Amino acid sequence: MDSYYDQAHILTALHPRTQHVVLIGDHQQLRPSTAVYRLSKQFHLDVSLFERLIHNGASHVTLLQQRRMHPKISRLIKPYYPQLRDHSSTERYPEIRGINARSYFMTHCHFEDDEGESHSHLNTFEANFVSALCAHLVSCGYEESQITVLSPYLGQVRLLKKKIQRDPTTQKIAVTAVDNFQGEENDIIVISLVRSNRARQMGFLAVENRINVALTRARHGIFIVGNADMLEKHTLWSQILQELRSDQCFSDAMPIVDREQKGVYEVRSADEISVFLDSKVHETGGEGMVTMDEYKRSLEAKRSKGASRRGKGDQAARRPDSGKGTASSSDWRGRPHDHALRFKHGGKAFWGERR
Numbered sequence: 275m276d277s278y279y280d281q282a283h284i285l286t287a288l289h290p291r292t293q294h295v296v297l298i299g300d301h302q303q304l305r306p307s308t309a310v311y312r313l314s315k316q317f318h319l320d321v322s323l324f325e326r327l328i329h330n331g332a333s334h335v336t337l338l339q340q341r342r343m344h345p346k347i348s349r350l351i352k353p354y355y356p357q358l359r360d361h362s363s364t365e366r367y368p369e370i371r372g373i374n375a376r377s378y379f380m381t382h383c384h385f386e387d388d389e390g391e392s393h394s395h396l397n398t399f400e401a402n403f404v405s406a407l408c409a410h411l412v413s414c415g416y417e418e419s420q421i422t423v424l425s426p427y428l429g430q431v432r433l434l435k436k437k438i439q440r441d442p443t444t445q446k447i448a449v450t451a452v453d454n455f456q457g458e459e460n461d462i463i464v465i466s467l468v469r470s471n472r473a474r475q476m477g478f479l480a481v482e483n484r485i486n487v488a489l490t491r492a493r494h495g496i497f498i499v500g501n502a503d504m505l506e507k508h509t510l511w512s513q514i515l516q517e518l519r520s521d522q523c524f525s526d527a528m529p530i531v532d533r534e535q536k537g538v539y540e541v542r543s544a545d546e547i548s549v550f551l552d553s554k555v556h557e558t559g560g561e562g563m564v565t566m567d568e569y570k571r572s573l574e575a576k577r578s579k580g581a582s583r584r585g586k587g588d589q590a591a592r593r594p595d596s597g598k599g600t601a602s603s604s605d606w607r608g609r610p611h612d613h614a615l616r617f618k619h620g621g622k623a624f625w626g627e628r629r
Contacts, residue, residue, distance in 0.1 A: 303486055350517060372530060422448045460491065
């Protein structure tokens, strides 16, 4: 029996003559869900029988060797599973095509969208970037069936599907919520973390079980897009980011490989990726042209302005949702990076970096 089932499901399945029950699973992945939130909050019905037995000292055996993830991927979750070992077969996976890394975190500073009527969280910048990145991976030789896109939020899943299905070359790429992909795997996993706000509300990203599931689905390569500033104070995320930084697998740009030019190019937006694609489907009109320094200066200015308003008794600035918004102010858009190199590709020019 799997550890995802709650205690009630298992107990009702046991016959009075049952003599032996074997539970197999991982209590550190997703917990069971309850239809009524109060039942999990007040009565802990989201704790599986498997987890309850382990926490109460029941004897158990833990498998320590994994055969799914390349070591460059499994290292991300070793703070969570410190005894985890990699089978030798995982080191023989093929090299990644189209990206100069096997595991990579691209950080950005674009705020999530207002919730609106969706009652979920969206990030249009991430959806545009991920859809363009998937098109690039397919153009580099991957089958659509080899790529899966994950996000913790159903609203973002719907937006990603809409963006990805615009391109005929990526229409069959699977897009799903992290919670619905437990127990599954694929060669390439692309993750959109979504959360990016001044209030630093992490939501689902703070749940270690979900982090665990999201980061353990990939066999060959994993690529994460999110605002790292949101994650720095979370213990597990800070360890993951530190590991990625240790070998330059963390930046505000994705190092994509162009087959024609045989070079590595740093891209920061869907527009910059679209330069390497035959289609204009992924062009957004200059989205993403902002540096981290610009972001931090703007954030500090807005914080100072907010403090000034609070001093004048502006209660609206105290509301929890007052920090939400999109990074779409005109002074952030359309400007080249301070440290960028303008280069041409296929008769076009844009701002980026070439390694």
